[in-house]
Each structure stands twice: as structure tokens, then as C-alpha cells.
Amino acid sequence: MTSQALQNKTIFITGGAKRIGATMARCFHANGAKLVLHYRNSAAQAQALADEFLADRPDSVVLLRADLLDTKDLWRVAREAEQAFGGLDVLINNASSFYPTPLGTVTEEQWDDLMGSNLKAPFFLAQALAPALKKSRGMILNMADIHGRRPLAQHSVYCTAKAGLSMLTLSLARELGPEVRVNAIAPGAILWPEAQVDPAEREQIIRQIPLARSGTPEDIAQTALFYISAAPYITGQILAVDGGRSLGW
Numbered sequence: 001m002t003s004q005a006l007q008n009k010t011i012f013i014t015g016g017a018k019r020i021g022a023t024m025a026r027c028f029h030a031n032g033a034k035l036v037l038h039y040r041n042s043a044a045q046a047q048a049l050a051d052e053f054l055a056d057r058p059d060s061v062v063l064l065r066a067d068l069l070d071t072k073d074l075w076r077v078a079r080e081a082e083q084a085f086g087g088l089d090v091l092i093n094n095a096s097s098f099y100p101t102p103l104g105t106v107t108e109e110q111w112d113d114l115m116g117s118n119l120k121a122p123f124f125l126a127q128a129l130a131p132a133l134k135k136s137r138g139m140i141l142n143m144a145d146i147h148g149r150r151p152l153a154q155h156s157v158y159c160t161a162k163a164g165l166s167m168l169t170l171s172l173a174r175e176l177g178p179e180v181r182v183n184a185i186a187p188g189a190i191l192w193p194e195a196q197v198d199p200a201e202r203e204q205i206i207r208q209i210p211l212a213r214s215g216t217p218e219d220i221a222q223t224a225l226f227y228i229s230a231a232p233y234i235t236g237q238i239l240a241v242d243g244g245r246s247l248g249w
Contacts, residue, residue, distance in 0.1 A: 091126065
């Protein structure tokens with residue numbers, strides 16, 4: 001379903017070239033938004049997505065390459081995102097690293113990578129873009145995780161980072177109001193990791209979900225669309241999109 005719910009809105013998505021980021025981009029573009037899509041290594045996917053959007057609507061997307069772990073470069077990233085279309089309405093902190101870190105094997109490099117992509121970069125981008133978002137009375141949307149509430153075995157660093165991102169959502173909502181709304185989505189079983197997941201493990205996870213199925217990236221995109229276009233009185237909220245999996249947590 002498409003509309004013009006996001007007409008005249010400019011949305012900056014980190015990690016916007018593939019997976020959930022690309023699905024959100026398609027949803028927002030179909031609803032009239034202009035997009036700034038960040039990518040790091042996914043140049044081919046980013047360009048293909050931009051070509052798709054530009055064929056449908058000229059001057060509607062700008063690509064922005066950056067390594068979000070380079071904190072000193074985030075001011076440049078923020079400036080280019082704001083200047084791409086002369087302002088910014090929404091920052092979506094979607095880019096994320098995810099992999100196991102069994103205790104006893106964790107390196108400082110892994111710590112910096114997981115904390116950097118999932119917590120540090122979202123904070124410094126929010127800080128850098130706060131003036132632009134205040135000017136537009138815009139919104140920050142963070143991509144949290146249900147495992148920010150209940151730890152996933154052998155993923156202690158990732159889960160800790162996502163727990164921090166959830167608290168960052170609440171803290172920024174208090175600090176940036178009333179001009180800027182800040183919310184988060186906590187996905188459950190939406191996309192399986194790019195590394196192969198054992199079928200038995202998948203079945204076990206599905207059995208824990210009251211809706212008895214995994215979700216789709218479109219579920220996340222539609223939730224994000226709701227936050228942006230239809231929820232002007234909602235801030236400081238973290239919505240689990242997990243088919244009810246966290247009901248017993």
C-alpha cells in the first residue's frame with residue numbers, strides 16, 4: 001500500500017542498502033519521502049536501490065558512504081545528510097553489527113565494533129543532527145532488539161550494546177522533547193542471521209512465538225511508517241515487533 005504520507009519528509013537511514021534497511025527505504029520512498037541512504041561496504045546494493053528509486057522519482061535519493069566506527073567522521077556524515085535535501089526530518093539508526101562473542105574469547109576489536117555500530121554511532125549521530133531535527137520538529141528512530149531485554153547466549157557484547165541503545169532512546173526522548181520525538185523498534189525473529197542458522201534452532205525459536213511464525217522486514221517498515229507518519233504524541237517508546245515472543249520475559 002502506498003500513499004503520500006511522507007511527502008516533503010527527508011529520512012536518513014544508516015545501513016540502508018540491504019535487509020531491513022532497504023525494505024524500510026522502499027516503504028518510505030513509496031510513501032513520498034526523500035531518502036539519504038548510508039552504506040559502508042554494500043556499494044553495489046546501494047547503487048541498485050538508488051537506481052530503482054530514481055527511475056521512479058528523480059532527485060529523491062542520495063547515497064552516503066561512511067564507516068560509522070570513525071567517530072570523528074560522523075560530523076561530516078551528519079552535515080551531508082542534512083544538506084542533501086536542505087534539511088532533515090527523521091534519523092533512523094539501523095546499521096548494526098551482529099555476531100557471537102562467547103565469554104573468554106572476546107577481543108577489544110569486537111567490543112569496539114559491536115558497541116560502536118549499535119550504540120556509539122547512534123549517540124553521536126543523534127547529537128550531531130539534533131539541531132536539524134529540532135528545526136524540523138522531527139524524529140529519531142532507533143533499531144533496538146528484544147535481546148536488549150533478555151540476553152542471547154554467547155552474544156553478551158551485542159546484547160549489552162542493544163540494552164544501551166534502549167536506554168539511549170529513553171534518555172534522548174526526555175532531553176530532546178518537545179521538538180524531537182525519539183522512539184525505537186525491538187525486532188524479534190524477522191530475518192535470520194546471514195550466517196547459517198541450524199533448522200532445529202529455527203524451529204525451537206518459532207515454537208516460542210505465540211503467532212507461530214517469524215516476521216518479515218515489511219513488519220518493521222510498517223511499524224516505522226506508523227511512528228513517523230501517524231504517531232505525533234508518542235515518544236520514548238520501544239515497541240517489540242516479535243509476534244509475542246517476549247510476552248513471558
